[in-house]
Amino acid sequence: MKSLGSIRRNFAPWIDPAASPFLRFEGVTKRFGDFEAVDDLSLSIFESEFFALLGASGCGKSTLLRMLAGFDMPTSGRIILDGEDMSGIPPYRRPVNMMFQSYALFPHMSVAKNIAFGLKQEKMGKGEIADRVEQVLKLVKLEDYAKRKPDQLSGGQRQRVALARSLAKRPKVLLLDEPLGALDKKLREETQFELADLQYELHTTFIMVTHDQEEAMTLADRIAVMDKGRILQVAPPAEIYEAPNSRFVADFVGNVNVFDGTVRAATGDRVTIETTGGFDIVAERDVPVEAGQNVSYVLRPEKLKIAAEPISGPNVMEGEVWDIAYFGPVTSFHIRLDTGAIVKVAMVNATRQSPLQLTWHDRAFVTFDEDAGLVLTQ
Known part of the structure; x- marks a missing residue:
């Protein structure tokens, strides 16, 4: 299998058949009246893993976290943590702690007293609390x-005070509910690396809920993409981004071009797709497909190349520059094809002055390699 990018650390117990999960959700369902927030969900998480639950609001990720913390009870199914069934165990007796987005610090207490509060509730000795x-x-x-x-x-x-307070009780699992959502963009990016380094140093299992794709990609060893109470894919960040298992996952994580079409020919390791946009795509045959089958071809904007002059070869599209957005390191082009379809292209600004002189309404030519995208059947 081709490499799908670097990993944050040499940690992958999920590929070891002898490894035993530290936390298991077994057929967990949670209903609120007629609404099914979590639907027959099973998931395994390993000790010392930084795991992210990623999805839009209402997908069930926070409900899953609250059931693990003991604030909500599953309608059916079991949650097993370190070999112990959590059924009937109240929140204050579970070996987990939750850090909320709001931080919930006591304004009248000092930093030290905020951190010590939970330890005092457990009637820990003064000397041990101070230490x-x-x-x-x-x-x-x-x-x-x-x-x-x-x-x-x-x-x-x-x-960081809220994080310290959560860690002071030395939980087996730390639950993070949108932990960096209250920070501005630059500070959030800086804090992400601090949090990842801290988790690595502590070897504590972290489970984070977030709707921020970049945050999940930066922090997590593995990501579970959720929708409508179900998990659609669980994989390391590079695999989620480069090898999504469905159109939904491809579209949810990062920017993507999606071309729908029908397989015209599938021979050897190549497939030709006749798209609804009226042009053909020649691609690597990553999944079993047959002629006449409806498929989608997903292609990240940075995998495409753009030029002001005509290009020869397969997988060439021509259109008009419809929109341009300059982000500093990257310039984003929206090319409106003659068929009316919009194709997104991301060009890295490797030099101070761009060699590509394209502006609004210019004709542009876009191409990509046969292995640049992915054929999906769902």
């Missing part, structure tokens, strides 16, 4: 902020 607070403050690099109140901290610092 534990000192340890987690050092871990999140806030040793000099112990006496400050939350309103004296930046958003990123409050986020």
